[in-house]
Amino acid sequence: MVLNQRQIRWSIFLSKFDFWIFFRQGIISGKLDILSRRSNYKSNKTADNKAIFSENNFCLATSENIKELINAQKKDSFCRNTILKIKENSNNK
Known part of the structure; x- marks a missing residue:
């Protein structure tokens, strides 16, 4: 699994809590998904994707x-x- 720096920070912060995350397709959310796809929110920077966790650490x-x-x-x-x-x-x- 490859995480960028922002995802790493969130992973560390959220590891303090006991909860479940389930994938929900954006199309199910309708208008809410539009906000995440706005072109002016896209960054010009390329993500620094470094694998910090081995895939063996996930199930x-x-x-x-x-x-x-x-x-x-x-x-x-x-x-x-x-x-x-x-x-x-x-x-x-």
Whole structure:
């Protein structure tokens, strides 16, 4: 995966949060997509694209993978105990 400097800064900042990002085609967003395609927003600079992360550091998470993971966690005693402790701690606050 190749990230430019701006994407690297966002990656570092967003790594502090727990969230999911899903791709949504621009055509689905309609008018919102027009703003990102305005010609006067295009930069004359070429992006300094350097690979800083190996492709081996990424994985593709699909809903099937997530379902399998959830089912495996339900069967794993360590995961079940950890989830129970987290729930107990959140209820005690």
